[in-house]
Amino acid sequence: MRKSIATVCLSGSLTEKLTAAARAGFDGVEIFENDLLASPLSPEEIRARAADLGLTIDLYQPMRDVEAVPEEVFVRNLRRAARKFDVVRRLGADTLLVCSNVSPQAVDDDALAAGQLGRLADLAEEFGIRVAYEALAWGRHVSTYDHAWRIVEQAGHPALGVCLDSFHILSRGSEPKDLEGIAAIPGEKIFFLQLADAPLMAMDVFQWSRHYRCFPGQGGLDVTSLVRHVVNAGYRGPLSLEVFNDVFRQADAGSTAVDALRSLIALEESAGISTLPAPVVPSGIAFAELATADPQPVTELLARLGFRRTGRHTGKPVELWEQGEARILLNHGTGTRSEGTALTAIGLETPDPGAAAHRAESLLAPVLPRRHSGHDVPLDAVAAPDGTELFFCATRRPGHADWISDFTATVHPRQPPSRDGAITGIDHVALTQPWHHFDEAVLFHRTVLGLRPHESVDLADPYGLFRSRALSDDSGAFRLVLNLAPSPAAEVRTRAQHIALATDDIVKAARRIRAAGAELLKIPANYYEDLDAKYAFAPGELDTYRELGILYDRDESGGEFRHCYTATVGRVFFEIVQRTGDYGGYGAANAPVRLAAQRR
Amino acid sequence: MRKSIATVCLSGSLTEKLTAAARAGFDGVEIFENDLLASPLSPEEIRARAADLGLTIDLYQPMRDVEAVPEEVFVRNLRRAARKFDVVRRLGADTLLVCSNVSPQAVDDDALAAGQLGRLADLAEEFGIRVAYEALAWGRHVSTYDHAWRIVEQAGHPALGVCLDSFHILSRGSEPKDLEGIAAIPGEKIFFLQLADAPLMAMDVFQWSRHYRCFPGQGGLDVTSLVRHVVNAGYRGPLSLEVFNDVFRQADAGSTAVDALRSLIALEESAGISTLPAPVVPSGIAFAELATADPQPVTELLARLGFRRTGRHTGKPVELWEQGEARILLNHGTGTRSEGTALTAIGLETPDPGAAAHRAESLLAPVLPRRHSGHDVPLDAVAAPDGTELFFCATRRPGHADWISDFTATVHPRQPPSRDGAITGIDHVALTQPWHHFDEAVLFHRTVLGLRPHESVDLADPYGLFRSRALSDDSGAFRLVLNLAPSPAAEVRTRAQHIALATDDIVKAARRIRAAGAELLKIPANYYEDLDAKYAFAPGELDTYRELGILYDRDESGGEFRHCYTATVGRVFFEIVQRTGDYGGYGAANAPVRLAAQRR
CATH class of the missing domain: 3.10.180.10 (2,3-Dihydroxybiphenyl 1,2-Dioxygenase, domain 1)
Incomplete structure (x- = not known):
């Protein structure tokens, strides 16, 4: 499915956000109103910039506190809406998000809400725009998706549909049966689907929503089930992320965007919408690689721990130290004085290194250039988010290229009996x-x-x-x-x-x-x-x-x-x-x- | 009243914490178990260090999951308690805090709880120790102070009393009448009073307690009423702070300790336990002082804003710039290149500068040395927590020393008519x-x-x-x-x-x-x-x-x-x-x- 991201998920100026979304590989964006207001670019310029980056603008959001109000208030709201529809049109988008009313002026009257939303949709049609109505979990009278749908159904207007938001639906502690109502909504009336996860926290839902949302798979909400229900109902629009998160607001937009897209790719897999190469779970740690500008202190420590230097790399200043199944590579060719000795790479003992790398690549893991020098065995490797290099390896396994063969043995790996307190392997890396x-x-x-x-x-x-x-x-x-x-x-x-x-x-x-x-x-x-x-x-x-x-x-x-x-x-x-x-x-x-x- | 602080409130090693508490002026401390376990000092050495700093050790805490358990479990707990009583004795403290049981092993049986707490108190007496029993808000069966007191009363043991904790009591959303039960507890049976505030948040009480507590007056709990009730009940022990806060854990212990003690001084005032010089509320901003290593850009900007340089300080490289009631001091004698032009001081227009300074000093505001040079008018000043100097001033007010008289007039302050968009004063400083x-x-x-x-x-x-x-x-x-x-x-x-x-x-x-x-x-x-x-x-x-x-x-x-x-x-x-x-x-x-x- 097409994949979108709301600009509010990313840090920076609007153009930084668009650039990051495009670079990560998103198809489209939702423009969050504050990002537009703070931008020196006109709506037309934003539209052109997005197009230039290969991004569609899928939604403009949000418009608040429109419906179910006294007539004189609604007339003012229609005036406000006309200006917003114009902005949406100039952006080249076709949908405006309208959130359920939270103001004290709102009346608990579905017929009034449906009537006024219908008039809003009439006006939207004049601009060639659609209205997607969303129930906020803290809406004054409308706080559930099925209630929002009843109102939309009652309005019966072609330019009016619902927007479903996983946070607003799942944050209310929905039981599986609570999602069954989604099947009752015709797919073409689901105008938009916004996705967010959140860690399970017992706290005020508004604060939870505004500060702690995260990307699907990072929290505790069952976003996968929701997506399955919505796709089964016939929804064919984009999967769009809308995440308010205090940390993402500060983080580099580029890496947040990659993280975001990875979450959607994994979500499509878990919801059965797409298939990826199956995960190849590591069965152990083949080696840990330390980079150092001064090998003396760490070699002394390794020796005292009982490691022996068992090999030298044939083409690079890298030593292999072994004890039992614990293997440390000591790289003198990289590492800086200021950083000190650092752990820069991990060899993952992997049943099928090629398949593991293929999986990683499909999930946007940055593939590292294969390290070749002389007769190196090519190793598949990717970078983890913290920059640690992960090598997919098979160690001394027949039928697989063996990375150890790049090392010239200096001494035979000798294993003291484990009853003498020898190291038997690497338990974990932190x-x-x-x-x-x-x-x-x-x-x-x-x-x-x-x-x-x-x-x-x-x-x-x-x-x-x-x-x-x-x-x-x-x-x-x-x-x-x-x-x-x-x-x-x-x-x-x-x-x-x-x-x-x-x-x-x-x-x-x-x-x-x-x-x-x-x-x-x-x-x-x-x-x-x-x-x-x-x-x-x-x-x-x-x-x-x-x-x-x-x-x-x-x-x-x-x-x-x-x-x-x-x-x-x-x-x-x-x-x-x-x-x-x-x-x-x-x-x-x-x-x-x-x-x-x-x-x- | 005596004032104590739990070591868990402060950042650093145990000795850093003791030093910070003593420097701020606390009388005593509660030793939090993890701080003791992580310290290389023996209990005797900790006792000596505290005594050397003029601090008493008022409490050791916490001991968990002791009471209301099957007999074989309680026998093991008594063994554990004996070791802890020995630690308390070696610390020279006389009270151990026991929290209400949270484990699944606990039984809902007050008679059993009272009986076992009585046996615990028997053992405590052998070590010359008292046990203060506290209801945790999330205790398995005992979660309110009145329930804890009923059990203590039933046990009827001289070495057993209650510990009251403002967070555990007030976090349950207590109504004023919920505090009335405190009067039923004889003052001498309230062995300890722990104080913490917290911002009002709708969240899981355990997470709220562990991460967001703050000092009294910094949150939304009515700690003042609680203290009044406890003092009226006859409690004469220390007011002791116990605050778990993620930020304080990282902050400099010295300034946290001062902040903490200030909160207790203000709490005593609000609870009517002590009186301080009355607050003297500023009635305006007399001046804002900018320090700069390069006055050119800021003088150019001030001139363009319509300010005129109306005076030069008689003894220091400071200029007075005025427009209406807005006054900016420009200090060329301080300020660094790397910092750039910075706002370093604010003059507070104050009805009674001397009384204002007296109030500030009683609340531990660092009093700044009076700036004297030549014929300076002495100004009372204190430092705010961010280092900004606050001067208590009277400007051109008969009967008060006028700071402006330190400035030689260069031009007469001329005020363009306000209908021409002149600046009339300083609205606020951020x-x-x-x-x-x-x-x-x-x-x-x-x-x-x-x-x-x-x-x-x-x-x-x-x-x-x-x-x-x-x-x-x-x-x-x-x-x-x-x-x-x-x-x-x-x-x-x-x-x-x-x-x-x-x-x-x-x-x-x-x-x-x-x-x-x-x-x-x-x-x-x-x-x-x-x-x-x-x-x-x-x-x-x-x-x-x-x-x-x-x-x-x-x-x-x-x-x-x-x-x-x-x-x-x-x-x-x-x-x-x-x-x-x-x-x-x-x-x-x-x-x-x-x-x-x-x-x-």
Whole structure:
């Protein structure tokens, strides 16, 4: 279906917004009135600019407080409407959105509303315009789509139809049966469909609508079902996003527009309107790549963690470090002094790398130029919203190109027995996201990689609350954690990234690492007294944890999580984790203590 | 009364928090458990640090999910409690807060709750500790203070009392009569009183409590009535703040602590517990002072606006510019190149400058050293939270020292007739506030200057929503507008300040200013077409506004507001405003168009 976006979704001037929408690949836009009023371009110039960019103008909005009013008020409203119809005509659009009346002047009289909307439609016809009537969730007398439709049906005017808005319909807590009324509306009388999602929040619906809407798939409303119902009713107009969001208002319009279009592409798939290449869920982390301008501190740390340098890239200044199934690429060829050592790429162990890349591309993931130099194995790669490069890999798998073959072995990967506390693999990777792109990142990883997002949790840092959200495959073989700093200003000092390394015996691992000369993060004694109050431990167990800085958590199933931390090098630190039972979390309960310790 | 603050109110490490609380002048603190767990100091060391700073530790909190549970669970809880009582004892505190149980294990059985809380109190007594039992608004079975008191009364144990929390009590939408039950609680059984306010929001009470609490007087809860009831019941413990707030978590602990203590001082006054010097409400703006490292652009603009340089300071590089009752001081002796021209001080025309300063000092306003040089008239001045200097002045008033006498007249202040569009005075000053101190600034100006805050409004800038809140005296003779940029990151490019100049004829004023060579902000034609759709104007009226860039607003009483804008010099621009009728606003409806125009 055609895809549109309301200009209010994007940051900037009207022409910035149009440019961003066109670049992302939208077909059309809704012009929000304030954007027109604030623009130095005339309606004709806006029309020409949009046409030049390949965009249609699908709707002008909103006109408020028109119908179901005393006659003398309605006469004034008709005068106002005539000016607006003229603007719509000059924009080259064919539809004006009229919201249900919220003013105290409105009367609870459907016949009056239908009569006046009919007269409005008469006037609209003179301008060659249609009127799409929308029930606001907080409309004074008309607040549901079926009520709006009854009034439109009663008016029986060819230039009058309804506009359905997913937020206004679903924010009222609609049951599945509440959507059944949509089938009663002839498709050609649904003049427009506006789409927005929102996180489930118990709050005033007006404030919720004005500040917290998000793109479909980023919140908790069942936008997919709504779209299915509307398409089944015969609607053939555009899928159009109308999202009021305080964060999007500040974010770069270009990336918001891409995020927006991705949400519609995924929505079409989930609603069964279109098909995409099926998701290829990663089965593990093939490697994590660190870029550094000064490899000394991080190589020293890797060695102390028990990694060995097992290979050198044949054509680039990249080293391969291995321990068990944990592989770190150390790239000396990129990375800057000011940034420090940073995690720049992740290799995703993928059953079918080509198909995974194809899926990603269909969801607008920026495809990266294949890195070729000498005899490189070509790797499919895309950029995540935070700029992290995601490589789709098959490691040492017959029948697939093996990225490791680009490396000349320097020593044989030797694996100390896991009973000695060796690292067995990468448990997860945690990335701090740029402030304005957290929801975008969750949507990206969910739709592109087919991962399941877990609940968002707050983590109390001494200088503000972090938001944290994990994504994983169903088996927990692939885990990724996205963190969000408390504010854009806080971001610079808190853009930490970390690699969590798995072990089967964290006590031996911690002793081994300390014996090798690495310091582990010191955890306060008070923390261990609290653990002792909460849980019963074996004699001496807590003393060991206190000595080594090991944190402990237990979930309701009795699954356990033990973890400890290295110092930070550049932006990167390592966590060592041991999971037992069905523990599926990340030790969030310990985060305040860990974050405070890292601040010291 | 003694004044305390919970460590969770402040940003930073535990020792940063203690230092900030002591510096601000608090008597004691509540230690929040997470702050203790994350601290490298032992409880004994924390006790010593607090004592060294002159702070008592009044409460340790919270202990959760203790009471009304099956016996085997309670036995485990007693073991946990013993460890916590030991921590409380080592901290030198005498009270542990126990919150009503929220876990699914809790049973709805008051007798069981009372029995188990009694056994808990038995154990507490062995440690010399008291237990204060608090009803959380979302407690599973106990969610009101009177229910908590019934259980405590039933237990009848000397070491068991209640903790009253203003948020938990008032967030449930309490009617005045709901507070009457407080009188039934003997004062000595109210072991603790926790205070927090919150903006009135229709949202989930748990999220509201955890993210949006604020200091008393910054929100919409009637904390004053609650305090009156509790003091009347005989409570003599500390007034203690417990505020969970996402912004305070990020803000500088030092200024948050001062803001916090100011809120309690004002609360004691409003509750009739103490008296302060009465507020002396400003009756106008005596002057606005601009600091600049390059006076050329701003002097040129002032001249074009019709100001004349009427005096030079006798001892400092400061010029006085006048037009009507509008006075601008131009200070060449301060101001930096990077900052550009900035508004650094406001003279408040005050009936009794000495009394005003005395009031400000009693509310912790930082008193500024009197500016003396040569024969300066000493002026009382304090710093507002954003650093703006506020001078309490009497201008040309017999019986008061006149600040103008420090200036040598260069020309006589000549006032063009107001029918020619002269500036008659300063209508208001608008200041963009540092991001973390918006609520603090509103509380400061309300309590220190006795101003009335108006509703907060959102203003849509192309790159994010601004928050804006005006304060004024009851007559509207003194008006101040505080703005807040969308995020700390946005602040740098949006720290604009402006001075609104009053005129009786904005059309003549605008023509005069343009004729003098100043450009006025260009407003798009689309805006005027919308005005034309909304209102009926006299023939030619709108054309004039369009030509001159004059914006128009009308309120429900028919009062009108016409305004236009100069270019920005450094951080400062001027607005010219004409009010008619009872218009009391600031043209918020026009802000999106104005802000977009300023961005171009």
